[in-house]
Amino acid sequence: MPELPEVEVTRRSFALEITGARVESVRVGKPLRWPLGCDPQSLVGCKVLGLRRRGKYLLLDLNRGLLLLHLGMSGSVRFAPSLPVPGVHDHFELLTSQGVLRLHDPRRFGAVVYASGEQDPMAIKLLGGLGMEPLSDQFSLPAFLAGLQASRAAIKQLLLAGRVVVGVGNIYASEVLFLAKIHPATAASSIGSTQVQALYLAIREVLARAVEAGGTTLRDFSNANGMTGHFQQETHVYGRDNAPCHFCGTPIGLFKQGQRTTYFCPQCQSA
């Protein structure tokens, strides 16, 4: 499910409600991608100072350390004064003085990891290699250009790797490359500065627009209040193979890049 817009939509949907809450109990279900890294009971009594986002991670700041939440491919978070009895795919739950935080994740590619602080080795391992935040001032055109010039990988795969800029997953990578009229298999270092600028602008615009739209709900994404997104109604190429390109009418094509499906317009994005 979750690329940057979905994670940011999730964050916004309960950041204020959970801030200031005191953890009263913790429930863990089946193992997630990584172990929690602490005794769940040690979280009881912690106070929630705030909820931030870095890339596709949610950072729940506590008065003692922080929890890193990742939604993997199929994760979603709910936060409400109370929730129904946990189901088989609800693998982590914090009961707090202000509501119940629950992670639902059928495929269990997600994770909840405790770190004592941002210098904790686990925090560094997970967050240390992340690229620029695309919706922040940190994301600059010169730095983006330098990042692309340093890699001869295919641009789509470089975007997915998140080492240059974070948060662009499989859906949005196809979308931004379409808007910038760049073929997804183009070697990053060979893209001219004019097209790099178009890509830079497309990343900012598409991600910001997707956040406004409440994210993309393909199957099961919803925010912490259970509301779905509707950016899927605005995609130009993702999931539209054989449908006419919105700009030129050519049928949208698809191919595989590193096990992931890439959608593109063979006319608008001719290599």
Added chain:
DNA sequence: CAGTGGGCCTGAGTGC
């Protein structure tokens, strides 16, 4: 060293 591909899990959808 950079770049590619396997694997982690489960559920939904498709074709026979």
Added chain:
DNA sequence: TGCACTCAGGCCCACT
């Protein structure tokens, strides 16, 4: 209806 198979929004890590 049932079974086998493919595919899915991410990311670490072993390998080349």
